[in-house]
Amino acid sequence: MAEENNSKVEPGSQDTSRNVNQRETSMQSHSWFEKSLRVIDVKKGDKFAPILDAVGQFGTFQRRLVALTFIPNIISGFFLFVDQFVLEAQKPYCNTSWILAVGPNLSEAEQLNLTLPREPNGTFQTCRMYLPVSWDLDSIIQFGLNYTDTCQDGWIYPGAKRRSLINEFDLVCGRELYKDTMHTTFVAGLLTGCFMFGLISDKMGRYPATLLSLLVLTVFGFGTAFVNSFNLYLFFRFCASQALVGYAISSMSLVTEWLGGEHRAHGIILAHCFFDVGILFLTGLAYSIPHWRLLFLVGGLPVFPLIFYIWILPESPRWLVMKGKVKEAKELLCYAAAVNNRTIPLSLLDELQLPRKKTTTASVLDFYSNRQLCMMTLVLSVVWFTSSYGYFTLQITMKEIGVNIYLRQVVFGLMEVPARLCCIFLVDQVGRKWSLAMTLLQASLVYLVLMFIPAGPKSTMVLVIMLGQFSLAATATVFFLHTAELFPTVLRSTGLGLVTLSSVAGAMLSLTIIRHGPSILPFFLCLVSVIMALGFSSLLPESRNQPLCDSLEHFPHLRNMSKEDVSDEIPDDVSDDMSADVSPEASRNAILNAQILRLDLHPLTKTALKEFRGQEESKQEP
Template sequence: MMSEVEARATDVDPLTRVLDELGDGSSLVWIIFLFTMFPTIFAGMHSNTYIFIAENPTHWCAVPELTSANWTSEQIREVSSAGACAKYDYNYSLLAEIGFAESRRYVAQRIKDATTLDCTGHNYADDTDRTSMVQEWDLVCKDAPKRATTHMALSLGKLLGAGFLGVSADKYGRRSIYVLGIFMFIVAGPASAYVPWYWGFVCLRLLTGVSFSAIQFSSLTTLTEVAGNTHRQWMAVAFNCGFASGPIIVAGVAYLSWTWRQIQVATSLPALVLLLFAWLMPESPRWLIAQGRRKEARRVLERFNGPIKDDYELPRTTGTGVTGKTVDGAEEKKGLSLWSDQMRGLKVIFGCAELRLRMFITCFTWLTASLTYYALALNVDNIAVDYYLFAVLQGVTEIPAYLVPTPILIVMGRRQASSMLFVLSGALLMAILSISRSNTAVIVAATLVSRFALSAAYGVIILYTSEFFPTVSRNSALGVSSAMAHVGSIVAPYSVVSLGNVVWWGPSTFCGILVLGAGVACRALPETRNRPLADTVQEELAEGRGSVSLGCKCSR
C-alpha cells in the first residue's frame, strides 16, 4: 500500500485508489453483484405472471333464470348466446318453464328477428389450467381494458420509481433507495395475493413496480461505481440473466398452481430473503466520496481492505463538481425544497450541452429498445402463431441474449457493439415486409433473432449509459433512461393493436424503423471502453474522453 507521502506526491486520493484496487476483484464487488442480480429474478417473475394470472377463458352471458332451472352451460349458450358479450332478448323465464327441447324450437322460430342485449354478468368455461382474476372480477367485454390495466400498473410503477427514486438516489444515497425498494416489495408483493378488491390489486401492482425500479437501478449504479473496468463490463450485462430466468420460474410455478392467487404468493413470499440483502448492502463508496462523506466511505472500504490512512485534502467542490462550494450535507443551503434537491442530478445533465445531448440519445435508445421488446412479445396474433409456443421460444432465447454482449465487448467498444446489434435487429424486422404471412416459420425466426439482438443491445446500452455520465448525475441519468424505457413498455400494446388492425406487418415495420434509428444514434456517442469513471462534470468533459458535440459549456 502506498504511503501518505507517495499519495501526496502523485496527487492520488487514497480512498479512490483503494476503491479501484477492490474493484479489480474483491468480496465487495461480488457481494454487490449478487445483491444486484438476485432481486431481478423477482422482477422477471412478476413481469411475466400476467399471462398466467389473467388468463382469459371462454365466456358468455349469464342467464340466471336458466341456471336456476338446472340447464347446463352448453344448453344456455346454445339458446341465449349472441356472442361473447351479448345475449338474445328472449323471455328466459318462459324458456325455463318450457324446458330445453321446447326452447330450441321457440328460438329457431324467432332468432331472425331477435334483438340482443349486453351481458350483465358472465359464465366461464373450464378451459384454462387455473382460475384467473378475469373470472373473479369479471374482466371481460366492457371491462376487458381493466385486465390490461393490471399489467399497465406494473409498468407505470416502474416508470414512477425510475423517475423519482432514481433521482433521489443521487441525493440520499444508493443504499437508502435500495432498502426502501426492498421493504416496499415485501409488503406489496404478498399483499397483492390476498387483496379482495380489483383496484386494491392494481395499486399494489403499482407499488411493486416502483419497488423494482428502486432496487434495480440503485444497486446497478452501486455496482457500476465499485466494479473495475474488467468486472464492470460483464457484470453490468450478466445481471440481466436474473430477469430472464424469471419467466422460466413462473412457468414452473404456474404449472403447480390451481389459482392465480397461488402464483402471486409463490412469486412474492420468497422475497423475504431480501431483508438480509437490505441489512448487508453497503453504500457506494464512490458516491460517499463525491458527497464529501469521506469517513463513511473509509469505513465501508476498510471492511474489505483493512485500515486506510486518509489525510488527503480535496479541493472544495459542489455536488455538481464545480469548485468553490462544499458538498457536505451539513453545509448545504437550508430551505431548499425536496423537489429541488431531487432535481440536482438532472440540473447537472441539462445544464451542460454535452450531457444534455447524451441524455436525449439514451432516452431514445432505451424507449425504442423497450417498446420493441414488448411489442414483439405482444405481436403474436399478427404473425399467426400459437402464443404459448412463441412465449416459450422467447424465454429460451432470453438468457443467451444477455450473455452474448460479454464476448462482443471483449473485441469491440460499446459504441460499435450497440450500433451493430440495433441495426441487425432493425434490419430483420424490416425484412419481414418481404415475407408472405403464410410463411409463419420464417417470420417467427426473423422475429426471434431480431428480439435476441435487441435484448443483447439493451444489455450493452445499460452499461454504456452508466459509463458516460459522471458520478454526481449517473443515477439520475439511469433513472430518466429507465423511465423512458417504461414509457415504451406502456406504449407497446397500443402500437400493436392500432397498427395491427391496419396491416399485419405494421407493428414490426414501425419497430424496425425505430430500432434502425437507435443504431444510427449510438454511433454519435463517445466511446467509453477501457476508460475510468468520472466523478465530476469537469472530469467527464476532459480532453481525450470524447464527446457528442463540441464546445460544451456547463452552467454553474
C-alpha cells in the same frame, strides 16, 4: 519601470495593444481554461481506481455484492411479466341459475340450451340471456323463451380450467377495457418509478433506495394475492412496477460504482441473465399453478429473505465521497479490503478528501442547464427508445401470429441468456460502442427481412423474430452498461431514470402502432429508428477502460459561468477574508491574486500575468 510599461500600451503601438488585449482575454477565459485542464487531470487520475485495486478488483466482497443482485433480479423478471399469465382468455356465458328453481335436475348443457340465445352459426351468445319467467319447466321446454337482455346476475365460465383475473372480476362483455387500464396503470408506475427512485438514489444513497424498492416490492408484490377488487389490484400493480424499476436503477448504480473495468461489465451482464431466469421461473409456475392468487403467493415468497439485505448490503463509497461523507467511505473501503484479505495503504486513503467544487451538489435541473449533459442524455434516450420499441414489437408480433404464451416466454428466455453472455466477449474485445453498433446492425437486418415476409410461413417468422430478440437483448445489456458508465456519480441514478422513461415510451408506442397500423408499418418504423440509433450512438464516447465520472466537472465546456462558479475559483483562505464592506476594486484585486496563486507554473502564462499585473500597477501611479 513605469515608463516602460506605459510605452507598451500607447495607441501608436498596434502590436503592443494586441498583446494587451490577448492578455486580458486570456484572463477572462482563464477560469474556463483551468476547468478544462482540471477535467483532463481528473480523467487521467481517478482517485478510486488505485483504491479499488488495493481493495481487490473482484474479491469475495465484490462477488458477494454481485450475487446479492441475483435473487431480486429473478423476482423482478417474475413480477414484470406476470400480468400476461393472469389474463388468460375465458369464454363467458350469462349466469342463468334462476331456472334451477323450477328444474333443479337440469344439466349444465340443458340449462344453457333453454336460457341462452344462439348466434347465427349455432353457438351460444356470451353476453345476452333470456329474461326469467314465472312458468314451470314443462312450459319453458314446450314454448321456449323469447325476450332477451344483457346478463343480469353475472357470468359463468363452464370451460375454464384456470382461475384468472378474467373470471375472478368478470372482465368480459364490455369490461374488456379494464385489461387496457391494467397495462396503462402498470406503465404509469414504471414512468413515475423511473423518476422518483432515480432522485432518491442520488439524494439519499444507493443503499436506502435499494432497500426501499425491495420493501415496496414485498408489500405490494406479494400482497397482490390478497386483493378483493380489481381497482385494488391496479393500485398494487402500480406500486410494484415503481419498485421494479427503482431496484433496477439503484442496484445497477451500486454495482457500477463498486466494480471496475471488465469486472463491472461481467457483473451487470450476469445480473441481466438472472432477469431472464426469472422469466423462465414465472413461465414454469404459471403453467403448473391453476390459480392466479396462488401464483402470486408462490412467486412472491422469495422476497421475504431479502430483509437480510439491511445488514449485508453496502453503500457506494463514490456516492459517500461526493456527499462529503469521507469518513464513512474510508471505513467501508477498509471493511471491503478486510473481507478480501487485503490492506489499503494509508497514502491512498489520505487522497480521499472532501470535494472542493460545489458542482457535487447537483440536481435534476443540471440536465437542462448543462448543455453537454443534456445532449448526451438525449442521445442515450433515442437509443433506449429504439431498443425498447423494437423489443416489444417483436414480442407483440409473436403473440399476433398465434404462438402459445408459454412457448413464447420460454423461447425468449432461452434466447436472451446466451445473447447476454455473448456480450461479455464483445465488450471485452471491441468495447461498448462497437458492441452496440454490431447488435444494432444485426437488428436492422432482421427488421429488413421481416418487412418482406409479413405474411410468410409461421415457422419462418418465428425464426427471424428469435434472431431479432437475440440482437435486441444483447443491445439492451450493452447499452445499460454503457449508460451507467457515462453518467457522473452525482446524477447516475437520475440519468438512468430519465433514459428509462424513453424506454417505457417505446414499449407503449409499439403496442399502439401494431394495433392500429398495417402489418409492415411496425417493422418499417423499427428499421428507421434503429438506423437513427446507429447514427446517434456514434456520438457517444467509449467508456471501456475509462474511469467513472464523479461530478459535473467532467461536463464543463458548455456550462455557463455563474457567480457561484467564480466564487468556487477563490481559495477558502481568500474568500473568508472578503466581507461585504470591501470595495469593488479591492475585491477585484483579491480575485486576481487568487487566480494568480492557482495558476500552474507554466513559463509563458506566468510571464504574461506578471506583465499584466505590472500594467495595472502603473496605471495607479501619479
